[in-house]
Amino acid sequence: MWLPLLGLLIGIVIGSTLYIPIPGAFAKYLSVAVLASLDSVFGGLKSILEDRFDGAILLTGFFTNALLAALLAYLGDRLGVDLYLAAVFAFGVRLFQNLAIIRREVLAGWLKKRHLAAARENKNGQC
């Protein structure tokens, strides 16, 4: 449970200590990439909770989603179509869906645990 949080922390520390200058023109694409990777991460968390987790899918999804989002946004800019907005919309919707599912799974898990505990206590009381 703590290992992913540790990873997040280390990532943040590395990112803020290393100075990586991003030209203003690319900041937009990077933001879409970040959104895509956030979506992938939440998707991964959801799959863990649904017991359908696959490491390969998470990693490939993470990279391809990020890269594709950035590339599409770039391509959209070249073509004069705001694909950037499409990416933001698509990933934003998916992000909220994933979050909702995660919330429901966590809540369900918690309720189940409590129910079980209550049932056990009832049983113990009867005995």
Place this chain on the structure above:
Amino acid sequence: MDNAKKWQIPVFITFLLLGFLLSVQFRTQQIFLSDLSLQKTDDLVLMLKKLHDKRGELAKELSELEKQQRTFNADVNAGETLTKGLRQDYQRQQIALGLLPVQGPGITITISTDSPIVYLDLVDIINELWASQAEAIAVNEQRVTPWTNIFWNKQNLSLTMNGREIAFPCTIKAIGNPEKLESGLRLLGGVLDHLAIYKVYPVIKRHQNLELPAASPPDIRYLTATNSE
């Protein structure tokens, strides 16, 4: 446990990358937002107005400071003029008192060694020279000043000026208008006529440039100006 291990490594990697991306993006966005070309027009207008106001204030301050500087300069100039004036005044006083060596056109009167001359004759000559608007007089390289005394020393039987014996031939130098000085001496019934009675014939010569020495300053112990401020 096996299941947990299976998911922890990929999630760790993705979280690491996500953290990295997030912080980089965060910083880029911070820099990006502070860029002027991305500010809102309203903000820019406000900033422009503020800067304009500030510029006006600074310009006002600058002009005030410049005014101040000008007055200071004027003060300094006034001070300099005052100092200059005072120095000139002081020099004029010193010259008048005979405390500075001076030079200028004038005449010399030479009285030969064998002249039967008394101290009053010398005083007469000097008085006549002053009357003929001499500006400075010296007898044998001794300046005649307001505190000069000329008398006959009875002890060693010598003509004395300022306590020093006057050696003959004696030369009196006077600075002033040479013509005026000479004519004053040669006045009919004047000093030279009077001396001629005693067969004293001083030699008078005009000079374009005479140099007179300075007298030593007087010893002032009791004097103070009455209306000194």
